[in-house]
Amino acid sequence: MQRYSGFxxxxxxxxxxxxxxxxxxxxxxxxxYDVIIVGGGGHGLAxxxxxxxxxxxxxxxxxxxxxxxxxxxxxxxxxxxxxxLWDEAAQLYNHSLxxxxxxxxxxxxxxxxxxxxxxxLAHTLQDMRDVQRRVNANRLNGIDSEVVTPEQxxxxxxxLDISKxxxxxxxxASWQKSAGVAxxxxxxxxxxxxxxxxxxxxxxxxxxxxxxIRDGQVYGVHTNRxxxxxxxxxxxxxxxxxxxxxxxxxxxxxxxxxxxxxxxEPLKPILNTVTMSNHVHGYVSQSDKGDLVxxxxxxxxxxxxxxxxxxxxxxxxxxxxxMFPMFSRVRMNRQWGGIVDTCPDACPILSKTQxxxxxxxxxxxxxxFKATPGSGHVFAASLAxxxxxxxxxPFSIDRxxxxxxxDEHGAAGVAH
Amino acid sequence: MFHIFxxxxxxxxxxxxxxxxxxxxxxRPADPASVxxxxxxxxxxxxxxxxxxxxxxxxxxLGCRKxxxxxxxxxxxxxxxxxxxxxxxxxxxxxxxxxxxxxxQTADGGWQTVGAQPENSRLNEETPS
Numbered sequence: 001m002q003r004y005s006g007f008x009x010x011x012x013x014x015x016x017x018x019x020x021x022x023x024x025x026x027x028x029x030x031x032x033y034d035v036i037i038v039g040g041g042g043h044g045l046a047x048x049x050x051x052x053x054x055x056x057x058x059x060x061x062x063x064x065x066x067x068x069x070x071x072x073x074x075x076x077x078x079x080x081x082x083x084x085l086w087d088e089a090a091q092l093y094n095h096s097l098x099x100x101x102x103x104x105x106x107x108x109x110x111x112x113x114x115x116x117x118x119x120x121l122a123h124t125l126q127d128m129r130d131v132q133r134r135v136n137a138n139r140l141n142g143i144d145s146e147v148v149t150p151e152q153x154x155x156x157x158x159x160l161d162i163s164k165x166x167x168x169x170x171x172x173a174s175w176q177k178s179a180g181v182a183x184x185x186x187x188x189x190x191x192x193x194x195x196x197x198x199x200x201x202x203x204x205x206x207x208x209x210x211x212x213i214r215d216g217q218v219y220g221v222h223t224n225r226x227x228x229x230x231x232x233x234x235x236x237x238x239x240x241x242x243x244x245x246x247x248x249x250x251x252x253x254x255x256x257x258x259x260x261x262x263x264x265e266p267l268k269p270i271l272n273t274v275t276m277s278n279h280v281h282g283y284v285s286q287s288d289k290g291d292l293v294x295x296x297x298x299x300x301x302x303x304x305x306x307x308x309x310x311x312x313x314x315x316x317x318x319x320x321x322x323m324f325p326m327f328s329r330v331r332m333n334r335q336w337g338g339i340v341d342t343c344p345d346a347c348p349i350l351s352k353t354q355x356x357x358x359x360x361x362x363x364x365x366x367x368x369f370k371a372t373p374g375s376g377h378v379f380a381a382s383l384a385x386x387x388x389x390x391x392x393x394p395f396s397i398d399r400x401x402x403x404x405x406x407d408e409h410g411a412a413g414v415a416h
Numbered sequence: 417m418f419h420i421f422x423x424x425x426x427x428x429x430x431x432x433x434x435x436x437x438x439x440x441x442x443x444r445p446a447d448p449a450s451v452x453x454x455x456x457x458x459x460x461x462x463x464x465x466x467x468x469x470x471x472x473x474x475x476x477x478l479g480c481r482k483x484x485x486x487x488x489x490x491x492x493x494x495x496x497x498x499x500x501x502x503x504x505x506x507x508x509x510x511x512x513x514x515x516x517x518x519x520x521q522t523a524d525g526g527w528q529t530v531g532a533q534p535e536n537s538r539l540n541e542e543t544p545s
Contacts, residue, residue: 242465253461255438256490301436302490304467309417311432344461401457 001197003108023189024196029203029228033061035383036221036230038208038244040064042073042184043361043368044236045191045202046376047383049107052198054377055384060200061230062192063223065207069188072238075306075338076369077261077283077295079274081118081179083138083145084411088394089347090141095391096374097178103373109190112183112288116273118176119148119157121323123168123279130410131174138176148175159270161325168280168322181274181285181293187372211248217356218248234359234383239304239339241362248355253400254341254363257298258308259414260316262335264327266290275323278410282319291333294320297414298340298366307337340365345405346412350379350392359383360397366414418493420474423500424482433478439463440471440485467491469509474498 002008002021012020035051037044040062051057064070080100082093104111122131131147138145150162150170162170196202203225212220212227220229235244239256267290276283282296296316299308313335321328343349343363348371350361361379364371378389388396399405418431445451445459464470470490475483487496487505496507 240467243467246466251458251462252465253463255463255465256467301472301488302465302470303493304491305493307493309431311417400461401453403453403457 001108001193004110023193024202027201027203029061029206029223029225030201032229033201034059034230035232035234036060036228037062038221038233038235039071039237039240040068040192040202040204041071041236041238042069042188042191042372043238043364043375043379044234045069045188045195046372047234047236047361047379048200048202048376049191049195049198050377050380051384052195052200055380057380057384058199060195061228062195062200062202063206063208063221063228064202064204067204068192068202069185072338072340072368073184073188073372075259075261075336076184077285077293078181078184078287078369079118079179079276079283079285079367080113080182080370081176081274082143082370083118083120083134083174083176083179084408085134085137086406086408087137087141088406089408089411090138090143091391092348092374092378092395093371094141094143095378096371099373099377100182103182103187103190107190107194109186109193110183111186111190113180114182114288115178115180116285117156118179118274118276119153120174120176121153121170121275121277121279122172122174123170123277125171127279128171131172134411135174138174143176144178145174145176148173157271157273157275159324159326160275161323166322170323179274181287182369183288184369187369191372191376208244208247211355211358213248213355213358216354218358231357232359232383232386233357234361234379236361236379238362238364238368239341241341241360245353245360248353248358250354252349252360252362252397253344254349256302256304256339256341257300258303258305258337259295259298259340259366260308260312260335260337261293261295262313262316262332263287263294264292264330265333267292267330277319277323280319280322282316282323284320284324292320292327292330294332295414298342299337303337304339305337306339340368342366344400346408347406348375348395349397350375350382350388350395351397352388353397365412367412418495420486420495421498422476422479422482423484423498424480425476429476429479433476434474435477437473437475437483440473466509469496469507469512471505471508 082097084090122128135145207224210222245252271286274285342365349363378392381389
């Protein structure tokens with residue numbers, strides 16, 4: 001792999017940038033691998049990368065039915081934060097945030113991680129109590145969260161309407177300074193390039209159509225390009241996880257919903273940070289290109305169509321205009337949807353299953369992007385050792401029968 | 417945006433008047449105290465979530481405020497029928513025409529493949545390695 005540097009930029013300039021190496025190979029599937037990852041999104045590629053880099057498992061295939069990073073990795077609103085309430089979730093997301101900080105250097109690929117902070121607004125007394133509780137819990141877990149007043153909010157984000165006459169006046173917020181945004185596609189491409197350089201086969205346009213299971217042990221997958229064998233298979237397929245589980249003969253406590261997002265026309269810099277509100281229910285940040293990146297709630301019905309209904313978009317924009325009245329005449333450029341796999345407790349599933357050797361990493365629902373490196377790292381550790389990593393262990397699928405749920409509906413940015 | 421036929425009002429109304437309320441035909445265990453943790457967890461949390469034909473409950477919350485059921489395709493979003501509570505669906509995954517083409521209609525009228533091929537039980541059969 002050619003390393004990217006200022007020097008390489010100058011060198012390639014001499015040949016008019018015509019000889020840059022391809023990011024990754026396009027290999028033919030081998031008959032047998034040590035580990036198969038089903039799903040070539042951010043989490044799947046991160047899993048493959050850390051498997052090869054940290055745990056020395058390089059005979060790995062990533063099987064993707066479309067193209068790399070073309071699902072929710074390409075469709076999210078790129079927010080990275082770790083201000084979750086419960087210890088288990090806080091550890092998982094904070095582990096991820098720690099990896100984000102050095103990710104560009106680690107991958108030798110600029111993921112444009114920008115720690116511009118995130119505000120979670122409170123509009124009622126109960127919101128304030130929730131914010132204070134969450135901030136206290138965060139600080140006990142070593143997360144740099146703090147409670148800020150409307151005046152401090154105005155300093156952080158002058159465009160916000162903090163007037164008392166607002167329909168839902170802002171009473172305060174939690175502020176995580178180390179949170180931010182990253183370039184979503186670069187994350188997938190960086191992990192893919194890193195994994196490929198370490199010998200991982202990235203198999204695009206390859207669709208898993210079934211699992212090979214004998215005596216309760218998985219030993220491979222059927223694909224549209226022939227059978228591929230491996231005794232360890234990790235499924236990281238987001239909205240399509242339920243379909244895969246059905247092929248393997250069991251159910252997951254997931255529901256796949258459409259989640260929509262949209263971007264405006266590019267504007268001059270106006271937003272300094274990421275602003276989220278659970279109460280009026282919307283979130284917005286500004287990309288480096290200048291467009292406002294906007295999201296809100298899921299469509300309440302099940303849907304695999306990567307599109308939702310218009311009333312949901314209307315509610316989203318109502319929330320944004322409530323927070324930022326000056327955006328009322330901004331025109332929206334593009335709108336799209338993804339399939340999010342929501343879990344009943346708004347926390348993911350990182351788990352062994354009833355089929356030996358078959359692992360699932362799913363249920364990230366509406367907030368998986370921020371966890372990409374952390375999820376990949378702990379899932380890779382679990383696949384390599386055959387035992388769930390201590391950070392991943394509480395997210396077992398068993399919790400829906402034991403009752404040890406991790407209820408993060410309050411910290412999730414999207415109600416569901 | 418859905419245009420939904422309310423089986424009680426007997427007319428088509430816009431989606432905004434309705435609210436989806438999850439999988440239809442769930443049966444609460446008759447004696448919750450006597451079921452196992454597995455059965456209770458399954459009842460509370462595990463849903464069908466199919467790609468394809470799905471029976472789901474909706475409420476006409478800004479209309480007659482009654483609950484009713486819809487049979488809908490979760491890949492194409494096509495509403496196949498609506499029927500009252502207590503009634504059984506006439507279209508099910510078993511009797512519906514097998515949709516080989518597992519895709520969705522795109523906004524411009526084209527056809528886009530979005531997922532796995534039809535779940536085929538034969539694919540899970542054991543084959544010698």
